[in-house]
Amino acid sequence: MSEEAEAVNLQKEYIEKVKNIIKNKELKYTILTLGCQLNENDSEKICGMVEQMGYTKTEKIEEANLAIFNTCCVRENAEERLFGKIGELKNLKEKNNLIIAIGGCMMQEEHIIERLKKSFKYVDIIFGTHTLHKLPEDIFRVIEKREKVKDIVDIDGYVYENLPIKRTSKVTGSVTIMYGCNNFCTYCIVPFVRGRERSRKPKDIIEEVKKLASSGYKEVILLGQNVNSYLCSEMNKIKQGKMQDVNGDFAKIYSFAKLLIEINKIEGIERIRFVSPHPKDFTDDVIEAIKNSDKVCKYIHLPLQSGSTKMLKKMNRNYTKEQYLELIEKIKSKIPEIKFSTDIIVGFAGETEEDFENTLDVVRKVEFEQVFMFIYSRRVGTVGDKMPDQIPEDIKHKRFDRLKTLVEEIIAKNNKNYLGTTQKILVEGPSKGNAKLLTGRTETNKVVVFEGDESLINSIIDVKIIEDHMWYFNGEMIVTIHSI
Ligand code: 5AD
Ligand code: SF4
Numbered sequence: 001m002s003e004e005a006e007a008v009n010l011q012k013e014y015i016e017k018v019k020n021i022i023k024n025k026e027l028k029y030t031i032l033t034l035g036c037q038l039n040e041n042d043s044e045k046i047c048g049m050v051e052q053m054g055y056t057k058t059e060k061i062e063e064a065n066l067a068i069f070n071t072c073c074v075r076e077n078a079e080e081r082l083f084g085k086i087g088e089l090k091n092l093k094e095k096n097n098l099i100i101a102i103g104g105c106m107m108q109e110e111h112i113i114e115r116l117k118k119s120f121k122y123v124d125i126i127f128g129t130h131t132l133h134k135l136p137e138d139i140f141r142v143i144e145k146r147e148k149v150k151d152i153v154d155i156d157g158y159v160y161e162n163l164p165i166k167r168t169s170k171v172t173g174s175v176t177i178m179y180g181c182n183n184f185c186t187y188c189i190v191p192f193v194r195g196r197e198r199s200r201k202p203k204d205i206i207e208e209v210k211k212l213a214s215s216g217y218k219e220v221i222l223l224g225q226n227v228n229s230y231l232c233s234e235m236n237k238i239k240q241g242k243m244q245d246v247n248g249d250f251a252k253i254y255s256f257a258k259l260l261i262e263i264n265k266i267e268g269i270e271r272i273r274f275v276s277p278h279p280k281d282f283t284d285d286v287i288e289a290i291k292n293s294d295k296v297c298k299y300i301h302l303p304l305q306s307g308s309t310k311m312l313k314k315m316n317r318n319y320t321k322e323q324y325l326e327l328i329e330k331i332k333s334k335i336p337e338i339k340f341s342t343d344i345i346v347g348f349a350g351e352t353e354e355d356f357e358n359t360l361d362v363v364r365k366v367e368f369e370q371v372f373m374f375i376y377s378r379r380v381g382t383v384g385d386k387m388p389d390q391i392p393e394d395i396k397h398k399r400f401d402r403l404k405t406l407v408e409e410i411i412a413k414n415n416k417n418y419l420g421t422t423q424k425i426l427v428e429g430p431s432k433g434n435a436k437l438l439t440g441r442t443e444t445n446k447v448v449v450f451e452g453d454e455s456l457i458n459s460i461i462d463v464k465i466i467e468d469h470m471w472y473f474n475g476e477m478i479v480t481i482h483s484i
Contacts (some may be wrong), residue, residue, distance in 0.1 A: 017136075027065040045132065
């Protein structure tokens with residue numbers, strides 16, 4: 001058995017130990033997750049472990065016996081918000097004997113740990129991105145031995161399989177296929193807090209997707225900081241003789257394209273999405289795999305970050321404006337129905353009006369279906385933070401507003417193209433705004449609200465788009481009448 005498998009088995013023993021101690025006590029936990037889908041997926045694992053111990057979930061912090069924060073440090077200063085929240089817990093801590101556990105990306109940052117140690121001594125557990133699987137042991141130590149636990153390591157990272165998981169959605173299953181990042185984009189903290197790229201074995205991913213399919217899931221979303229580098233590190237190590245493929249794990253599936261093709265074969269799964277690929281690694285085999293795999297959505301999230309070649313160089317993105325646009329054209333020429341979404345950062349160090357205009361130019365040319373826009377936020381420890389030519393906040397905000405106006409114009413224009421068309425909708429559940437209506441998504445991730453019976457939840461049906469709004473459509477179900 002591998003060391004990682006042994007480590008997970010040990011934690012399963014701790015789950016049982018805690019379960020015995022808290023038996024019949026009807027204890028509750030609450031969790032706050034910040035950040036991206038990868039963090040959400042980590043939280044699903046945290047919930048899986050904690051619920052196996054016997055805790056039940058509550059949204060009300062006053063009822064909780066265990067409060068968990070899964071933090072993110074990629075953007076904005078979530079620090080003040082987190083510290084404010086922890087401050088609020090002090091009273092509850094004394095009243096309810098609350099256990100407070102804080103984990104995730106932010107805990108890999110030294111200045112955060114220093115502040116926690118100094119001002120928030122009553123926090124019980126601090127865990128990092130590489131020690132999430134040890135939460136059962138941490139909780140056991142707090143309950144049984146009344147210890148304070150700080151379990152953070154700064155390593156390249158391992159892959160732990162078979163952790164319990166409590167999924168939030170019953171329709172879409174998130175599957176992390178790789179961890180970490182090797183790219184070191186100069187604005188980004190991820191490579192520092194999540195370690196080096198490491199991929200899960202194809203067989204473990206396939207098994208997880210098959211399990212999702214047999215539990216009724218129709219959609220999977222493959223997650224990673226850089227999904228199209230899937231298995232690149234491993235294959236390089238094998239080539240260089242630094243690693244051996246003893247069990248033939250990588251013989252058949254050795255790339256992201258191969259993984260897509262294999263997942264496409266899994267019966268029961270009807271939609272496959274993935275986030276995020278990196279433009280510099282978007283190889284032809286991936287384009288072919290998307291084209292030839294009927295279940296892979298013809299909708300690609302392709303982070304641009306900036307439309308200026310000069311800025312892209314400063315950001316260490318390894319492509320130019322022209323190369324990005326050529327890639328879009330190449331994909332379109334092979335898959336005419338393809339649509340794109342993207343991420344853009346506004347106001348990175350040194351961004352001039354001309355650079356920003358280049359970003360607007362790419363947005364106009366590609367006509368993205370969706371753009372996730374971010375104001376550059378300096379991250380301690382990154383190269384970007386040390387760049388001298390930082391942009392004043394007011395300019396950043398003005399540019400952000402201009403980008404937002406353009407993006408909304410384009411989205412509104414694109415939305416008109418949907419009117420009168422029939423779209424395949426994966427039905428997710430009752431609409432949040434009106435529980436009598438159902439909500440679902442098109443292949444291009446547009447939300448559609450329509451009248452229908454709850455029995456349709458978790459199936460893919462045809463819906464005609466009859467009204468467009470900026471962030472959702474109204475639709476009408478198409479009823480197929482079979483003649484006798
Ligand atoms: N400031 C603003 N946005 C950032 N992102 C990553 N780091 C930063 C930062 N320091 C954005 C990028 C990335 C998305 C997940 O978050 O656009 O694609
Ligand atoms: Fe950050 Fe760049 Fe890695 Fe994405 S590819 S996680 S932006 S360093």
